[in-house]
Amino acid sequence: MLSAPRPGSVVVIGTGLIGTSIALALRKHEVEVWLSDRDPAAAAMAAELGAGRLLTLGALAGQPADIAVLAVPPGAVAGALAEAQRSGLARCYTDAASVKQLPLEQARQAGCDLASFVPSHPMSGRERSGPSAAQADLFAGRAWVICPAPETAPECVDAVTGLALACDAQPVTMPAQEHDQVVALISHAPHLVAAAMAAQCGLAPAAALALAGPGLRDVTRIAAGDPDLWAEILTANASAVSQVLVAVADRLATAAGDLAAVAAGEQDAAKGLAAVLTAGQAGAEAIPGKRGGPAPHYAVVQVVIGDRPGELAGIFAAAGAAGINVEDIRIEHTPGLEVGIAELSVRPERARELSAALSAAGWPVASPS
Amino acid sequence: MLSAPRPGSVVVIGTGLIGTSIALALRKHEVEVWLSDRDPAAAAMAAELGAGRLLTLGALAGQPADIAVLAVPPGAVAGALAEAQRSGLARCYTDAASVKQLPLEQARQAGCDLASFVPSHPMSGRERSGPSAAQADLFAGRAWVICPAPETAPECVDAVTGLALACDAQPVTMPAQEHDQVVALISHAPHLVAAAMAAQCGLAPAAALALAGPGLRDVTRIAAGDPDLWAEILTANASAVSQVLVAVADRLATAAGDLAAVAAGEQDAAKGLAAVLTAGQAGAEAIPGKRGGPAPHYAVVQVVIGDRPGELAGIFAAAGAAGINVEDIRIEHTPGLEVGIAELSVRPERARELSAALSAAGWPVASPS
Secondary structure, three states, rough: OOOOOOOOEEEEEOOHHHHHHHHHHHOOOOEEEEEEEOOOOHHHHHHHHOOOEOOOOOOOOOOOOOEEOOOOOOHHHHHHHHHHHOOOOEEEEOOOOOHHHHHHHHHHHHHOOOEEEEEEEEOOOOOOOOOHHHOOOOOOOOOEEEEOOOOOOOHHHHHHHHHHHHHHEEEEEHHHHHHHHHHHHHHHHHHHHHHHHHHHHHOOOOHHHHHOOOOOHHHHHHHOOOOHHHHHHHHHHHHHHHHHHHHHHHHHHHHHHHHHHHHHHHHHHHHHHHHHHHHHHHHHOOOOOOOOOOOOOOOEEEEEEEEEOOHEEEEEEHHHHHHOOOOOEEEEEEEOOEEEEEEEEEEEHHHHHHHHHHOOOOOOEEEOO | OOOOOOOOOEEOOOHHHHHHHHHHHHHHHEEEEEEEEEHHHHHHHHHOOOOEEOOOOOOOOOOOEEEEEEEEOOOOOOOOHHHOOOOOOOOEEEEEEOOOOHHHHHHHOOOOOOOEEEOOOOOOOOOOOHHOOOOOOOOHHHHHHHHOOOOHHHHHHHHHHHHHOOOOOOOEEEOHHHHHHHHHHHHHHHHHHHHHHHHHHHHOHHHOOOOHHHHHHHHHHHOOOOOHHHHHHHHHHHHHHHHHHHHHHHHHHHHHHHHHHHOOOOHHHHHHHHHHHHHHHHHHHHOOOOOOOOOOOOOOEEEEHHHHHHHHHHHHHHHHHOOOOOOEEEEEOOOOOOOEEEEEEEHHHHHHHHHHHHHOOOOOOOOOO
16 A cells, blocks of 8 residues: 655645645645635635635745645646746645646646656546535545656655545556546547537437436436536547547447448348447446446345435335345436335345345335346 | 226237336236247246246137237337237237337238237336346336327227336327437437447456546446347337437547647637537436436535445435435445445535534535535
8 A cells, every 4th residue: 555645735726626626635634725726716715615725925934835736727737837836836746637748748848847747637527617516525536647757756756646645546657648548538538429429419309308218318427517628628638539539430430321221221231230239338348337346246126215305214224224235326216206216236145135125114126136 | 197097918928128027017006917938938937027927828718918018129029910910819019119110110011900009119228138137117207108100099009008007107109200210319329329439448458447437437338238139229220320320420520530630730620629519518408317307406415435234324314314305316436445425416405404414423524515
């Protein structure tokens, strides 16, 4: 296990979702946190949320902080770094941008001190933005990728590792180029794929969309994110994202062509379709589930629940009384009905027992499958 | 409200996920259900699960059932209908295929009696298949689309409406062509979009996929479905799906081109990108949330939970004691940690109260945002 030191004092430049969440996480450990934002109202709101104190002139009294976090959009990192270094704000600097090559390259061009700069990326986010969306546990259990440049001083890598650990994140080290290729595949391109599908749905009448099930909602959910921020992220990682999108668009165009041929009577054209579906199934299964390995095969027990306070409490109390741990829960509310369905995931060998316990307590339960 | 009669007796031909789930739902109302499948083991398993009795020669004793449900793949509906009608199995017939024009057209060509055939589509499913995946409440609260042909007898439309209601589904009537266009957009094309993205991820090393967050998992989840079944569904709705895919592939190819231009130094190319992101955000917001309208803006309270029995029970008990209804819950387990985060959705005006109640009971809670 890493034993990097927890920082004693941190300056957060940029009090949006990410900066304020980092600050809130640090405040839980009573790290001294100073807050600054181009928009004074954003910094003030973060301070009111308990994220730290406003960074005013002379606040540091000539004592540089252990770390300054530049939680600004990718294209603004180099400028913020240069300014912070001129002021001698901190001993070590890091950013939190979701691309890593561009800020580093721009910092190099701007003549920044690269020894004290550790490019990093806490891999978490939300569809909402701004300090009011911040959460102290936004990074808990998530990867925090650290991309040291050849010039980076080891003691600053240690300091940023300590920052990540203080936010309950898992530090992962890799070169900036590798990081950018990975996030193009697992985050940036999927965002555009979701956006393209959602944009197509936006053309449909509401009555058609009313028939949509959880599948479509899942596919399109991330497209709800801030378009301006995402445009900046995507353009900052343009080359890598473009390559992934070309490949995905090709697969879809080929599938569309195969289907058009099928519609025209060429039944053989369906073979290509089977190939992309099979590869898609394998890919979906290769993406780790919530516990970090392939999704464990829990048994699901379905319970019909009413829209009343205490309903879920009763279910969990019954499960707890039977000594059964509910590993996961998903609630599906049904349009126009006063009831919903709770899907409780439990270890397969406990499913029948849970069913029986809930049935005995009066809930309508579907047979575990 | 509709007052269609509940069927007294139903024959289910095809005891896979859909047929067995319909049978289980009907058995809850003590409808007499007869089961048949090309694979006798599948029918026997459905019978063992309590879905009804095996349909044997002479079982109906010359008395046709009220409805026969042909829960077979799209291309097999017409053949199954012709055979069932020759045997005089039922007074009314319906299918459950996720495309509606093809089976109707094939039934017409096969010379079936179209007066007694009501094409329909219960709009639910799972990534798993077979009778063992069946659930009595699979259709609860979901739309059950009914597509009468010009020839369809009104009393059979009523009978199938009663079948849908007996399964707790919501009957929705529309022409077959409209149904096929709608499902191409909201179900069939999204499946291929998810598959194309997942297939691309399948080429990446496991270490890259290990960094994936819930966004990628959501985008690709439905791609885990059975490739053979989906190939048949997609080819049966080939023309409509092809049209949607062409449009989505075009958006992605255009975005890829814009990004390649940005990478080559043309910053103006980012404008097109902003357009698809903005349209995607609007589309995602137009897709109804779990309650059938635009997703209500609940406040989310995050609680760190341990991996112990009774943990969730305690949280719900505390919420219930404070008289607060938890509207939704999402649990995020974190790789490598013994803790997870439960996101509790509550009405915004109750969020601080819930936070306070949980904090007082000793749980680490993030400030409601």
